[in-house]
Amino acid sequence: MTGGAAAIPEVQALLRVLAIGRDVAELGAAYGETAALVAQTARSVVTVERDPERVAVARERLRGLANVELLEGDAYEQLSGRGPFGLVFADGARPYDWEAILALTEPGGLVVKDDLTPGRPAAGDDVREFLLGDPRLVAAEILATPEMAVIVAVRR
Numbered sequence: 001m002t003g004g005a006a007a008i009p010e011v012q013a014l015l016r017v018l019a020i021g022r023d024v025a026e027l028g029a030a031y032g033e034t035a036a037l038v039a040q041t042a043r044s045v046v047t048v049e050r051d052p053e054r055v056a057v058a059r060e061r062l063r064g065l066a067n068v069e070l071l072e073g074d075a076y077e078q079l080s081g082r083g084p085f086g087l088v089f090a091d092g093a094r095p096y097d098w099e100a101i102l103a104l105t106e107p108g109g110l111v112v113k114d115d116l117t118p119g120r121p122a123a124g125d126d127v128r129e130f131l132l133g134d135p136r137l138v139a140a141e142i143l144a145t146p147e148m149a150v151i152v153a154v155r156r
């Protein structure tokens with residue numbers, strides 16, 4: 001039921017580590033798989049999904065998790081004015097509104113973006129140009145697997 005609609009286990013493990021004690025926002029909940037895992041270590045998780053059928057599945061999965069809030073609708077609209085968050089996981093909501101995502105992120109907070117093809121240049125790649133190039137961020141691109149890179153960026 002959830003094939004292809006959740007972060008891979010390596011990214012989920014990374015997020016659980018990075019989320020410890022933080023208030024987390026997730027853009028794109030899908031079926032709530034990653035939100036449920038991250039909630040094990042985060043202080044709180046707010047996750048947003050615009051597909052009603054996915055929201056229904058996520059609601060069942062996340063029911064009873066006291067530190068998780070599931071919102072239905074567009075992530076930018078739903079999260080506008082919320083936060084700031086200690087970790088923002090950008091996993092949907094393309095094209096990414098990086099200024100909005102940065103506004104959601106507290107100083108010292110993390111922005112995580114997965115699903116990147118390793119070895120690509122930053123030039124011409126809007127995700128890498130922003131996360132690796134914006135002077136308000138310090139970022140590293142790491143391999144989650146040989147086939148997938150992840151960027152972890154810290155807001156100064």
Ligand SMILES: C[S@@+](CC[C@H](N)C(=O)[O-])C[C@H]1O[C@@H](n2cnc3c(N)ncnc32)[C@H](O)[C@@H]1O
Pocket residue numbers: 004005006007026027028029030031032033034035048049050051054073074075076091092093094
């Ligand atoms: C890769 S899936 C998310 C997987 C989830 N983060 C996980 O790891 O379990 C991306 C999701 O983003 C949702 N999405 C796309 N654009 C969105 C938007 N503007 N606001 C909210 N959700 C959006 C899609 O419907 C899809 O379910």
